[in-house]
Amino acid sequence: MKIIVAILFSIFLISCKKETIKPQNSVPEIASLEKGETLFQENNCVACHQPNNKVVGPSIEQMATIYKKENASLVSFLKAEAEPIVDLTQYETMKINLEITKVMTDEELKSLEIYIQSFAK
Numbered sequence: 001m002k003i004i005v006a007i008l009f010s011i012f013l014i015s016c017k018k019e020t021i022k023p024q025n026s027v028p029e030i031a032s033l034e035k036g037e038t039l040f041q042e043n044n045c046v047a048c049h050q051p052n053n054k055v056v057g058p059s060i061e062q063m064a065t066i067y068k069k070e071n072a073s074l075v076s077f078l079k080a081e082a083e084p085i086v087d088l089t090q091y092e093t094m095k096i097n098l099e100i101t102k103v104m105t106d107e108e109l110k111s112l113e114i115y116i117q118s119f120a121k
């Protein structure tokens, strides 16, 4: 009898454990500066955008400062839903990259925004 109780109790414990794991897995991803930095590097944005110097594209600092001043949405731009406001003459070069960013999740785009905005002056 003791053994049966022990087995039932273990089953009870195991099923409790499953219950506590489930909600953890369904917690939505949270955007963060670290994720934004990783995405910025992995998607090669950094090849054209350096933190403080203009290379092919404007510096991250310049983009962030302009977006902050204009109170504009980087997420909308990266979703290809808003017009460029930094360097209209070079937009064609950037436009190709929107193919990469416009299919990103909201969480990824928000992370990129947090990362870029962290350079704002």
Ligand code: HEC
Residues within 6 Å of the ligand: 040, 043, 044, 045, 046, 047, 048, 049, 056, 057, 058, 063, 074, 077, 078, 083, 084, 085, 086, 087, 088, 089, 090, 091, 092, 093, 094, 095, 097, 100, 101, 112
């Ligand atoms: C081949 C070079 C190149 C790559 C790679 C590149 N960009 Fe750009 N980007 C540019 C140029 C040039 C501009 C300036 C034109 C403009 O302002 O739209 C620009 C502009 C921008 C702007 C400002 C847009 C505005 O409002 O004018 C943002 C934000 C931006 N890039 C983000 C990114 C992100 C994020 C990535 C990576 C997914 C990326 N860029 C990859 C060249 C590049």
